[in-house]
Amino acid sequence: MTEQAAMSIERLSKTYKNGRGVRDINLAINRGDIFGLFGPNGSGKTTLLKLMTGLMTADEGSVRIFGQSISEQFEGAMAHVGCVIETADAYEYMNGYANLKLASRFYRNMASDRIYEVLEMVGLKSYSDEKVSGYSLGMKQRLALAAALLGNPKLILLDEPTNGLDIEGIIDVRNVILRLAREEKITFIISSHMMSEMEMVCSRAGILYNGQLIGEGVIEELLAGGQTMEQVYLSAIQKTREGAAHV
Structure with missing residues (x-):
């Protein structure tokens, strides 16, 4: 884990009885990131946030926050973390x-x-x-x-913070996040299925589909060529499906 990393995830997996969950997630969140975790409802976003914060126990893999293990050093790992998961x-x-x-x-x-x-x-x-x-x-x-x-907190996790909001509410929440990141130097991890709205906030993004991280990178690089985040997402899904079809 590098000194600049706020969170490091390695081979993280959790499977429910119905077969859903998340599988083999590898991800590093850098200090200063506003990281968007994008994907449709049911893709595993909330499950991943719960695993990140120790609210759920992983079947495999590890999460470290500012260098401390969420499973072995829970209090230390969560000492500088704030979160809003599922409902406000x-x-x-x-x-x-x-x-x-x-x-x-x-x-x-x-x-x-x-x-x-x-x-x-x-x-x-x-x-x-x-x-x-x-x-x-x-x-x-x-x-x-x-x-x-x-x-x-030095790190805040937000689960669908704009869900159900009107345009004014979305803009309000968006501006608060941007201001806190700029003035308070807080790192954010934000899950959302409303990609077109949150791409204006996030500096980096990961795309979650059927419990797998199928794409990840800097927003500006992902959107190179004039694409929207939704187009990047659909393209990543298509590649994933084509890859599965050839297996």
Whole structure:
């Protein structure tokens, strides 16, 4: 693992009883990356994020975060990681500040003003006293991101952060991610099936299809020749199918 790597994955596999899962994933996420994990629903994105964060045990392979093994040094590996996986849940009868105050109990020695700091980072400080029931979907996503920021993470994993959002919400979340990467130097791993929207955010991308990583690289290089990320994705799938047909 190089010094610049935030995460290193080697031969990672997990198979469910129905035969689905992820197979033989090898991947390095560099510090400073906004890495997009692209693929359709059911391709294995959420499974891979859960394996990355130790929420699920792999059948084979390893994950190291900032040099520490997720299976053998879990607390150390996750010490600088924030994540929002599957749903951006919050207590709707409580206000934004109270939700974060509740979440802050998981962090030791947190500065008293940290909650307002993260609310400011995601653009919700002026809404901190409003009940979450009155938040838009985009605001709820930003509140979940604020919760992930509480522990001063160096790496944040987001599972479909723009799913269900309108165009304004998508732009809001996109701008927050870009600003945090630029100003806070946070590395991001973002899963999405909405490739055309997230290609504007990500610096690198991996394409996941049927549990396999079938393409990976720098966004600018992948899009060389004027292609969109969706076209790159469809081309990678076609090559994978043709390769399988010749086996």
